[in-house]
Amino acid sequence: MPAGGPTGGHVLRRALGDQRRRVGGASLLAMAHQACEALVPVVIGLTIDEAVGTGSAGALLRWLLVLAGLFLVLSTCYRISARFAEGAGESAAHRIRQDLAARVLDPRGGADTGRLPGALTAVATGDARRVGSVASALPYALSALTGLAVSAVALLRVSVPLGLLVLLGVPPLLWIGHLISRPLERRSEAEQEHAAHASGVAADLVAGLRVLKGMGAEGAAGGGGARRAPPPGRPAAAGGAARGAPRALGAERAAVSRYRETSRGSLASALRAASSRAWHDGAILALTGVFIAVIGLVGAHLAMRGTISVGDLVAAVGLAQYLLGPFQLLTYVNGEFAQARASADRIAEVLASPPAVAAGTVPLPSPVTGRLRLRGLTHGALRGLDLDVAPGSVVGVVSRDPAAANDLLLCLGREREPAGGTVELDGVPLADLDPGDARRAILVAHHDADLFEDSLLANVRAGAGDGAPDVGPALAAAAADDVADALPDGVHTVLAERGRSLSGGQRQRVALARALAADPPVLVVHDPTTAVDTVTEARIAARLRELRRGRTTLLVTTSPALLAGTDVVVMLDEGTVAAEGSHPELVASHETYRSAVLA
Numbered sequence: 396m397p398a399g400g401p402t403g404g405h406v407l408r409r410a411l412g413d414q415r416r417r418v419g420g421a422s423l424l425a426m427a428h429q430a431c432e433a434l435v436p437v438v439i440g441l442t443i444d445e446a447v448g449t450g451s452a453g454a455l456l457r458w459l460l461v462l463a464g465l466f467l468v469l470s471t472c473y474r475i476s477a478r479f480a481e482g483a484g485e486s487a488a489h490r491i492r493q494d495l496a497a498r499v500l501d502p503r504g505g506a507d508t509g510r511l512p513g514a515l516t517a518v519a520t521g522d523a524r525r526v527g528s529v530a531s532a533l534p535y536a537l538s539a540l541t542g543l544a545v546s547a548v549a550l551l552r553v554s555v556p557l558g559l560l561v562l563l564g565v566p567p568l569l570w571i572g573h574l575i576s577r578p579l580e581r582r583s584e585a586e587q588e589h590a591a592h593a594s595g596v597a598a599d600l601v602a603g604l605r606v607l608k609g610m611g612a613e614g615a616a617g618g619g620g621a622r623r624a625p626p627p628g629r630p631a632a633a634g635g636a637a638r639g640a641p642r643a644l645g646a647e648r649a650a651v652s653r654y655r656e657t658s659r660g661s662l663a664s665a666l667r668a669a670s671s672r673a674w675h676d677g678a679i680l681a682l683t684g685v686f687i688a689v690i691g692l693v694g695a696h697l698a699m700r701g702t703i704s705v706g707d708l709v710a711a712v713g714l715a716q717y718l719l720g721p722f723q724l725l726t727y728v729n730g731e732f733a734q735a736r737a738s739a740d741r742i743a744e745v746l747a748s749p750p751a752v753a754a755g756t757v758p759l760p761s762p763v764t765g766r767l768r769l770r771g772l773t774h775g776a777l778r779g780l781d782l783d784v785a786p787g788s789v790v791g792v793v794s795r796d797p798a799a800a801n802d803l804l805l806c807l808g809r810e811r812e813p814a815g816g817t818v819e820l821d822g823v824p825l826a827d828l829d830p831g832d833a834r835r836a837i838l839v840a841h842h843d844a845d846l847f848e849d850s851l852l853a854n855v856r857a858g859a860g861d862g863a864p865d866v867g868p869a870l871a872a873a874a875a876d877d878v879a880d881a882l883p884d885g886v887h888t889v890l891a892e893r894g895r896s897l898s899g900g901q902r903q904r905v906a907l908a909r910a911l912a913a914d915p916p917v918l919v920v921h922d923p924t925t926a927v928d929t930v931t932e933a934r935i936a937a938r939l940r941e942l943r944r945g946r947t948t949l950l951v952t953t954s955p956a957l958l959a960g961t962d963v964v965v966m967l968d969e970g971t972v973a974a975e976g977s978h979p980e981l982v983a984s985h986e987t988y989r990s991a992v993l994a
Contacts, residue, residue: 400747403739407529410487414530417483424476425538431469433545436713438462444706480531488527495519495745502830503750504810518745522738529735536728539721546714553707554697557690564686572729575678676726683722690715752812757827763836763916764821765947771816775802778970784947789940791964792951795991799970800951807919808839837917840910846894846902851879852886854905858913866912872938873908874931899926911942919949936960953992
């Protein structure tokens with residue numbers, strides 16, 4: 396791979412190089428097929444001159460057997476070469492998808508920066524398929540060139556002017572075809588860009604619309620479900636449900652309008668690309684049609700002058716008609732290569748994405764005690780944050796600014812390099828550790844963690860890895876055992892995609908159980924109980940502290956129940972530590988803390 400990252404040309408060469416055996420075999424067989432195809436008019440011409448013209452039955456039988464042998468060989472070669480070519484294309488596309496998946500899943504990250512998930516999916520499907528098609532198309536290109544060469548030699552045998560006409564006329568046609576394909580390449584790239592953007596917007600909006608519909612449904616139901624009671628002295632928000640539904644409906648309409656606009660742009664781009672492909676194919680076929688007509692007219696002129704025989708004329712006309720096939724193949728291959736070059740550039744952009752964090756080389760301390768030390772941490776909304784977390788402690792982190800909490804999680808999880816300052820684990824800067832090692836030691840469980848389409852038990856064990864001990868304590872601590880009891884097959888119930896068959900609170904409990912089952916030296920949990928009722932939340936707070944005894948735990952939350960069970964609470968304001976103490980102390984003495992936690 397080039398030092399500066401792969402280019403579109405490198406992606407294409409790799410797709411062909413990885414499948415060189417299949418492509419080579421398919422090319423040889425396809426070349427044999429086209430050579431036999433080109434010889435068919437020649438054999439027919441010889442049959443006319445040596446059998447029909449002379450009235451020889453033996454010669455007729457002999458040439459008919461030769462013709463039958465040609466058809467047997469060409470049909471066999473075509474079937475096998477097509478199988479090899481299709482296999483090469485599918486395998487090349489699969490290999491590209493593997494490379495893309497490896498880059499997206501690289502612990503250093505960076506591949507998804509500035510890209511919507513749907514856009515990456517479009518690159519891994521449509522663009523990978525187009526680049527893979529090069530491995531399928533190349534044998535057809537070589538076979539078409541072979542057919543042209545055999546036809547030229549055959550026409551040289553019939554007549555030197557006809558043979559020279561083909562040999563001298565084909566290169567300019569190929570060059571003109573390359574020039575005609577350039578607009579198609581540009582429009583194909585634009586088409587894929589718009590399609591990828593539309594896919595990303597669709598995925599983003601579908602996820603958002605579920606939330607909006609939930610808001611509308613909650614409003615229509617009058618706020619049914621688990622909700623926290625308002626703080627003492629504050630009345631419940633009367634009419635909130637009635638106001639929530641219209642707002643959700645208006646946001647839904649805006650989202651649908653946005654997607655329609657994006658979809659129309661993608662459609663317009665696709666139509667422009669299709670129009671360009673039609674003009675490309677039509678122009679190439681028109682040029683080749685004129686070229687073939689010239690060959691036929693020259694052959695007819697030579698026959699009228701007596702320069703060639705009737706059999707030669709039949710062979711020349713048959714070869715002229717045959718040439719349409721190779722030219723159509725070259726037209727198809729030219730279009731495939733034009734689209735593949737555009738897709739290869741898009742794939743190369745993803746593969747060459749700069750990593751979000753550097754790969755460190757220092758090994759993890761052994762054993763990891765879980766001491767965290769943050770000094771001058773600056774990133775996004777964080778402004779010179781200083782924080783010490785003792786090994787085995789349970790620390791609450793309260794932030795009035797959600798962006799500051801999110802930036803803290805990104806730095807602790809080594810998902811982003813901080814703009815300034817350091818984060819140390821047992822005295823070793825996280826920047827010196829490999830991102831994979833750092834994340835095994837510090838597990839950051841984000842608020843919006845997704846579940847997989849698998850059993851509840853498999854989802855929980857996903858965090859613990861193979862050969863994990865019993866996950867029962869993690870299920871109990873997260874109150875996910877109650878979720879399992881309510882399901883038809885218990886922990887073996889298969890969940891829907893992203894856990895959509897569960898309620899919001901149930902999904903949170905299963906996700907928390909997965910994080911607890913991993914049992915990392917340092918666990919950072921972000922708002923794990925926002926959709927859980929207060930009784931269950933209190934039970935989770937007590938069990939979580941017991942299960943994590945002796946292991947460092949950071950709870951980034953504003954939940955009073957969870958904060959009450961911590962050893963110390965740190966209040967962040969304006970990106971730095973504004974107050975520190977126990978939950979009761981801060982409630983009694985810090986007005987900003989009260990407004991953030993009890994409001």
